[in-house]
Amino acid sequence: MRLFVSEGAPGSLPVLAAAGRAQGGEELLISTVGPEECVVPFLTQPKVPVLQLDSGNYLFSTSAICRYFFLLSGWEQDDLTNQWLEWEATELQPALSAALYYLVVQGKKGEDVLSPVRRALTHIDHSLSRRSCPFLAGETESVADIVLWGALYPLLQDPAYLPEELGALHSWFQTLSSQEPCQRAAEMVLKQQGVLALRPYLQKQPHPSSFEGRAVSNEPEEEELATLSEEEIAMAVTAWEKGLGSLPPLRPQQNPVLPVAGERNVLITSALPYVNNVPHLGNIIGCVLSADVFARYSRLRQWNTLYLCGTDEYGTATETKAMEEGLTPQEICDKYHAIHASIYRWFNISFDIFGRTTTPQQTKITQDIFQRLLTRGFVFQDTVEQLRCEHCARFLADRFVEGVCPFCGYEEARGDQCDKCGKLINAIELKKPQCKVCRSCPVVKSSQHLFLDLPKLEKRLEEWLGKTLPGSEWTPNARFIIRSWLRDGLKPRCITRDLKWGTPVPLEGFEDKVFYVWFDATIGYVSITANYTDQWERWWKNPEQVNLYQFMAKDNVPFHGLVFPCSALGAEDNYTLVNHLIATEYLNYEDGKFSKSRGVGVFGDMAQDTGIPADIWRFYLLYIRPEGQDSAFSWTDMLLKNNSELLNNLGNFINRAGMFVSKFFGGCVPEMVLTSDDRRLLAHVTLELQHYHELLEKVRIREALRSILTISRNGNQYIQVNEPWKRIKGSEADRQRAGTVTGLAVNIAALLSVMLQPYMPTVSATIQAQLQLPAPACSILLKNFLCTLPAGHQIGTVSPLFQKLENDQIESLRQRFGGGQLEESLELKAKAPAGPAVVEATAAAGPQQIQVLMDEVTKQGNIVRELKAQKADKNQVAAEVAKLLDLKKQLALAEGKPLETPKGKKKK
Amino acid sequence: MAGDIGGSEPSLPANAGDPCCPAPAPARSSCRKMAAAAELRLLEKSLGLSKGNKYSAQGERQIPVLQTNNGPSLTGLTTIAAHLVKQANKGYLLGSTAEEKAVVQQWLEYRVTRVDGHSSKDDVHTLLKDLNSYLEDKVYLTGYNFTLADILLYYGLHRFVVDLTVQEKEKYLNVSRWFCHIQHYPGIRQHLTSVVFIKNRLYANSH
Numbered sequence A: 001m002r003l004f005v006s007e008g009a010p011g012s013l014p015v016l017a018a019a020g021r022a023q024g025g026e027e028l029l030i031s032t033v034g035p036e037e038c039v040v041p042f043l044t045q046p047k048v049p050v051l052q053l054d055s056g057n058y059l060f061s062t063s064a065i066c067r068y069f070f071l072l073s074g075w076e077q078d079d080l081t082n083q084w085l086e087w088e089a090t091e092l093q094p095a096l097s098a099a100l101y102y103l104v105v106q107g108k109k110g111e112d113v114l115s116p117v118r119r120a121l122t123h124i125d126h127s128l129s130r131r132s133c134p135f136l137a138g139e140t141e142s143v144a145d146i147v148l149w150g151a152l153y154p155l156l157q158d159p160a161y162l163p164e165e166l167g168a169l170h171s172w173f174q175t176l177s178s179q180e181p182c183q184r185a186a187e188m189v190l191k192q193q194g195v196l197a198l199r200p201y202l203q204k205q206p207h208p209s210s211f212e213g214r215a216v217s218n219e220p221e222e223e224e225l226a227t228l229s230e231e232e233i234a235m236a237v238t239a240w241e242k243g244l245g246s247l248p249p250l251r252p253q254q255n256p257v258l259p260v261a262g263e264r265n266v267l268i269t270s271a272l273p274y275v276n277n278v279p280h281l282g283n284i285i286g287c288v289l290s291a292d293v294f295a296r297y298s299r300l301r302q303w304n305t306l307y308l309c310g311t312d313e314y315g316t317a318t319e320t321k322a323m324e325e326g327l328t329p330q331e332i333c334d335k336y337h338a339i340h341a342s343i344y345r346w347f348n349i350s351f352d353i354f355g356r357t358t359t360p361q362q363t364k365i366t367q368d369i370f371q372r373l374l375t376r377g378f379v380f381q382d383t384v385e386q387l388r389c390e391h392c393a394r395f396l397a398d399r400f401v402e403g404v405c406p407f408c409g410y411e412e413a414r415g416d417q418c419d420k421c422g423k424l425i426n427a428i429e430l431k432k433p434q435c436k437v438c439r440s441c442p443v444v445k446s447s448q449h450l451f452l453d454l455p456k457l458e459k460r461l462e463e464w465l466g467k468t469l470p471g472s473e474w475t476p477n478a479r480f481i482i483r484s485w486l487r488d489g490l491k492p493r494c495i496t497r498d499l500k501w502g503t504p505v506p507l508e509g510f511e512d513k514v515f516y517v518w519f520d521a522t523i524g525y526v527s528i529t530a531n532y533t534d535q536w537e538r539w540w541k542n543p544e545q546v547n548l549y550q551f552m553a554k555d556n557v558p559f560h561g562l563v564f565p566c567s568a569l570g571a572e573d574n575y576t577l578v579n580h581l582i583a584t585e586y587l588n589y590e591d592g593k594f595s596k597s598r599g600v601g602v603f604g605d606m607a608q609d610t611g612i613p614a615d616i617w618r619f620y621l622l623y624i625r626p627e628g629q630d631s632a633f634s635w636t637d638m639l640l641k642n643n644s645e646l647l648n649n650l651g652n653f654i655n656r657a658g659m660f661v662s663k664f665f666g667g668c669v670p671e672m673v674l675t676s677d678d679r680r681l682l683a684h685v686t687l688e689l690q691h692y693h694e695l696l697e698k699v700r701i702r703e704a705l706r707s708i709l710t711i712s713r714n715g716n717q718y719i720q721v722n723e724p725w726k727r728i729k730g731s732e733a734d735r736q737r738a739g740t741v742t743g744l745a746v747n748i749a750a751l752l753s754v755m756l757q758p759y760m761p762t763v764s765a766t767i768q769a770q771l772q773l774p775a776p777a778c779s780i781l782l783k784n785f786l787c788t789l790p791a792g793h794q795i796g797t798v799s800p801l802f803q804k805l806e807n808d809q810i811e812s813l814r815q816r817f818g819g820g821q822l823e824e825s826l827e828l829k830a831k832a833p834a835g836p837a838v839v840e841a842t843a844a845a846g847p848q849q850i851q852v853l854m855d856e857v858t859k860q861g862n863i864v865r866e867l868k869a870q871k872a873d874k875n876q877v878a879a880e881v882a883k884l885l886d887l888k889k890q891l892a893l894a895e896g897k898p899l900e901t902p903k904g905k906k907k908k
Numbered sequence B: 001m002a003g004d005i006g007g008s009e010p011s012l013p014a015n016a017g018d019p020c021c022p023a024p025a026p027a028r029s030s031c032r033k034m035a036a037a038a039e040l041r042l043l044e045k046s047l048g049l050s051k052g053n054k055y056s057a058q059g060e061r062q063i064p065v066l067q068t069n070n071g072p073s074l075t076g077l078t079t080i081a082a083h084l085v086k087q088a089n090k091g092y093l094l095g096s097t098a099e100e101k102a103v104v105q106q107w108l109e110y111r112v113t114r115v116d117g118h119s120s121k122d123d124v125h126t127l128l129k130d131l132n133s134y135l136e137d138k139v140y141l142t143g144y145n146f147t148l149a150d151i152l153l154y155y156g157l158h159r160f161v162v163d164l165t166v167q168e169k170e171k172y173l174n175v176s177r178w179f180c181h182i183q184h185y186p187g188i189r190q191h192l193t194s195v196v197f198i199k200n201r202l203y204a205n206s207h
Helices: A012-022 A062-072 A079-105 A111-131 A143-156 A167-177 A180-190 A194-202 A209-214 A230-246 A281-300 A316-325 A329-346 A360-375 A454-468 A476-488 A524-532 A554-571 A604-610 A614-623 A635-665 A676-697 A701-722 A732-756 A761-771 A775-779 A807-817 A822-831 A835-844 A847-869 A874-895 B036-046 B077-087 B098-115 B121-137 B148-161 B166-171 B173-183
Strands: A002-006 A029-033 A050-052 A265-270 A304-311 A353-356 A379-389 A401-404 A431-435 A443-452 A546-553 A580-584 A587-589 A631-633 B054-058 B063-067
Touching (some): A012 A180, A050 A062, A111 A143, A111 A167, A143 A180, A143 A194, A167 A180, A180 A194, A230 A676, A281 A546, A281 A580, A281 A614, A304 A329, A316 A329, A329 A353, A360 A554, A443 A554, A454 A476, A476 A554, A554 A580, A614 A701, A614 A761, A631 A635, A635 A701, A635 A761, A676 A701, A701 B054, A732 A761, A847 A874, B063 B077, B098 B148, B121 B173
Parallel strands (some): A002 A029, A265 A304
16 A cells, blocks of 8 residues: 655544554555646546555545444444544645644634634534543544544644543543654644744645635534433423323412522622613623523522612713713712613513612721721822812812823723724823813822731732632633732722712822722622622621622623622622623624723614614524634624514424414324323433533523524424424324324424523513413523423414514615714714815914913803802802803814714713 | 514524424525435435434524434534444445555535535535546546445535536546446435536547
8 A cells, every 4th residue: 555645634644644643554655746746647636644554446435444444353333433524625724724724824823723624623623522422423533533534633622622621622632642643643744833833835735725615703603403312301301291290389479589598599690780881782792791691590490589780870971971972070960870771681681680880888988898997907008199280279180181102002092992903091191281171281199098908918819719610601812811810919999089079088198089989880780789789798708608790892801800809709798609600702893992981882782773673683693602712793694583483483383383284283282192202202301401501501692592592493394304284184193193293392492492592582471371381480590401381281372473574674774874884984974074174174274262261261151160169059060160161162173083983082 | 583483583594493394405406505404314315224314403504413212413424424334234335445545534524515505616526526537537436436426526526517518527537437337226315416427528628
């Protein structure tokens, strides 16, 4: 036998590994040929590796060569190996050659490389974890493992391309990579140069264009059905037969909800949205909606659940907003709190409490924690160099300063954080600082401030993390962020600010200062609970009995995972600390960024004006939940997912199941006589249901939604294969079969309605009303699939659940909210009407006119300040502020500066 | 309206199964690829298996899935085909020696990657040219034994071969000989169009 290989040809890897692993005594000659040499006489295109057999025959397919080596060593072919090898050739190879081409030839990195193969990698991972076997085709290594390992090795040997969350893939890959034949093959082919060793070969290959249309990241992973043991099937059938009888009694509704000893008490918080802004879809999926799914799931499990949230109202952002709108901070808070509450109500968020942070309880609890920290020596005073605007005669809090970011050079960095690079900034480090109010340049002055001594608390924090993290559901990004903060070492953090709108500092000499929001915002959860019940300490000072889940976007991790735990640990008051910190990545909007501070994207209050029901929004946002990686909202994708997954898959199945009962059996669930096929289906549904539970217990919300769709897909297939609509017209036996299939299908529909409840509560309730599902079955989800609609059960009127979304409808929405080059078009829109005017004004306005306007602005500014100092009537101040803003606008026009509309200036 | 079993929702996929109007039979136009399920039924029949296997299709490439009664489902045309061969106790169709088995699998892979994955007319001609050259000294794809590779390659190539001109058929003489032989193999062709090959060469210069 003679094996022809070529420098850097990826196919050599599996072939050499298979030869080392399985090839017997026969002699194998290896010849190296050029990448363009035609070894096989009958093939037009060059192809390596190639095995020339002693008979003169050629094997030119990589997996056929591997297969041959294994066959020589006595291995017998089987279905599962065949299936993996066919999948490798038809699915994995096109994806992988695209990824390798991008990486090696085009020098792309990161997601560009990973995205074509991500789906395939997930498929392998799921198959491995589902079968819980160490190898692809079972307990022992087979040719499938070698072929797939060899194909994947060049990419996955770089840990950057082996996603952390794919645990099963990880360990499979490590096991194979550590084997001797594989190691030797890897050395021979990659020559310790990593993936770049493939360059000489891949460069000569055509661009893998045929792959392009296939890379769709939001596509569902098609699940293959797992192997079931007879035992599993028998257990599923037993559970099914017990039916409604196995449901425990419903927990009575409590008010207020309080922890109960001996029960699982789940406290859920969602990051408190800033009051000064309307939340956009990214905010909604990032915390409130994700937490809502988990809270609803937790209640379905009959866990004692309290879900709370509220508006975060203190801080500079509110003061700034108040100035913009000419209202007092309190008025701003009242106005926006109501807006927030109504948006979440529309999205059907099931808060037990939706409170706010501007309450006496907040002051009381914050000051108490502060006093305890102070007496225990965890707070110290220090002088801070701070920016002071002489013109406005005050120290400038972070958000009243803007300037150039010292790290990335972004021009509109805020005093505390840069929106572009995300780094935290000390305001005095800003280049070219500007007072946000008067635009003059502030000077550095010193001021007394209080600091939380985090370095002193670091050891306690590490101890606590050491106990908390293992076995918890902290998301990988949260662990990573905390780890990197600890690696850099904690630094003291200033917890006071020169503001009025905040929790007062109870210390002499600090009467003009308030607590920094980052110290007291997280205490908001506690005070909101205290406003809900005077027994709040049973939740918040009860770490033994309470399981605390906190949901947020990843930028909030340091305050929940570090700052608050440090404060609480230092206060030594037995506070309940976060057990599971669930952080999402970011959601982008179409091609651009979904940015709150720029006012770009769909906002919560606009979602209701689209005519698309809240449940559809919930479904799509949860379907693309940025879990593990950033994701993007896309109008087209939303249409696609609605029409394919909801309409054609889920809606179609549930509706057909119900319609068969009404049409063929007069609305009465027929007798079910289970065959072995049906029992198998029962067991498959049970398995998928258990998978759903496993995922939701780990708060993998997006993945658990896939389980629902998988069951419904299986259900559709079941109906399709058994054709009850034909059998109903057949013999007695056929009619009985139609009855069984219909009965089982409608019970699957009932199960789906409960599983769907955390995701689409309204649709869930509609299905349950249509099927007349008995009350306890609606509110409890067990780990087994039960017959909840027994023979003889009368269902209600069945009607379709979902509407088709039309292209033109979605297109007009896209135009309304912008898409594609969104930021540009927004800027154009903002400028267009004022465009010509700006030009004229600029042309007409001479330096004199500008000077006049500047003087007027200064004069008007003084009037406003005087009025405020005299604590004049609110309305009078507002009127003068409006005049001031108008003058500033004129001035900006005259200077030819871009207009700073309040909308464009919205800040977090 | 969504999921209305009585309606004729235009966006419903062909297999969504409206009971009042069952999915239409797969199109048998010569230029389109045969639906995988239809092909597997042809194979079942040629193997003498009784009907009873249920197929569905998965994803946009409509990969066939077989739901088996005593095991997990199987996905993929060649995987299912090999399974059916064993079900029919005709294991010899997968090859007898190690070499033959590997060759059969190689051509099955060729069928699903190259024959089904072709994108242009040029690709088809390259494919026919290569195959023609390969078959020069062979009766069947493995040499002297008829196997599953011959059956599936025949089914896969049928749509291209029916469209070949007389001149092209003569150009790919070995392919034509092989194809003609397989279509006359008992039980293989079934309802597929019989392709006519002329025995006397007309274009003496073309080959």
